[in-house]
Amino acid sequence: MGTMIFAHRGASKLAPENTMPAFELAYHAGADGIETDVQLTKDSIPILIHDENVRRTTNGTGFVQDYTYEEIKKLDAGTWFSTKFSDTSIVALEEFLDWVHDKSIILNIELKNNVIDYKQLEQIVYDHLQKYQVLEKTVISSFNAASMERMKKIDPNVSTAFLSSKKVPDLPNHLKKIGVTGFHTKYRLLNSNLAKACRQHNLALRIYTVNRPMQMKKCFKLKCDGIFTDVPHLAKEYRKLYK
Numbered sequence: 343m344g345t346m347i348f349a350h351r352g353a354s355k356l357a358p359e360n361t362m363p364a365f366e367l368a369y370h371a372g373a374d375g376i377e378t379d380v381q382l383t384k385d386s387i388p389i390l391i392h393d394e395n396v397r398r399t400t401n402g403t404g405f406v407q408d409y410t411y412e413e414i415k416k417l418d419a420g421t422w423f424s425t426k427f428s429d430t431s432i433v434a435l436e437e438f439l440d441w442v443h444d445k446s447i448i449l450n451i452e453l454k455n456n457v458i459d460y461k462q463l464e465q466i467v468y469d470h471l472q473k474y475q476v477l478e479k480t481v482i483s484s485f486n487a488a489s490m491e492r493m494k495k496i497d498p499n500v501s502t503a504f505l506s507s508k509k510v511p512d513l514p515n516h517l518k519k520i521g522v523t524g525f526h527t528k529y530r531l532l533n534s535n536l537a538k539a540c541r542q543h544n545l546a547l548r549i550y551t552v553n554r555p556m557q558m559k560k561c562f563k564l565k566c567d568g569i570f571t572d573v574p575h576l577a578k579e580y581r582k583l584y585k
């Protein structure tokens with residue numbers, strides 16, 4: 343199998359990240375997968391937003407965990423990107439899964455629990471994925487190693503990945519201890535030794551955020567398992583050229 347192209351927060355160069363327009367554009371661009379970020383509201387509803395604070399990507403202020411779902415749904419999550427998207431709201435995980443579950447596209451659900459370790463996030467997300475029968479086409483990832491250990495206890499068969507933006511010493515053993523089968527890391531840390539080590543230990547290697555043609559070329563040539571890109575439509579073209 344070649345390098346899978348994941349739309350990072352949806353097609354986030356073309357539409358506001360982690361919103362339905364970004365997911366729809368990713369799907370229509372023919373992305374192999376969609377990556378998105380999950381945090382919990384005050385009433386424990388999983389929603390798709392990258393930051394712990396709503397300030398950057400909505401017209402609100404304050405932390406996600408201080409909003410109820412009903413309150414957060416009223417925020418405008420599009421105008422910061424362009425007035426064209428002024429009627430766009432934050433998406434619940436449920437809403438996203440309802441739209442995506444029967445589509446031929448794989449998923450990477452990133453648990454955003456490395457800053458705020460939301461109680462029960464793993465179980466809540468797992469239950470949603472199970473309800474929509476998408477576990478088999480989903481990789482769950484987190485920068486929080488303890489969270490991935492908890493996820494493995496919920497279901498040892500679920501596909502998981504550890505995220506790190508730093509070099510991890512003794513990577514294969516570290517990942518084995520956590521119990522994950524994948525490693526998601528920054529483009530600048532990618533080299534042939536890392537690709538080789540992951541292959542040798544049967545670990546899936548996926549790279550973020552890969553937006554430039556030369557970066558894509560390197561990922562394709564090193565046969566990385568996946569890339570996360572804001573421009574899936576371009577990545578599809580470059581994969582044809584460089585595979």
Ligand code: G3P
Nearest residue numbers: 350377379452526550570
């Ligand atoms: O999951 C890959 C990538 O999305 C991790 O970094 O900050 O974009 O969530 P970030």
Ligand code: CA
Nearest residue numbers: 377378379452
């Ligand atoms: Ca992410």
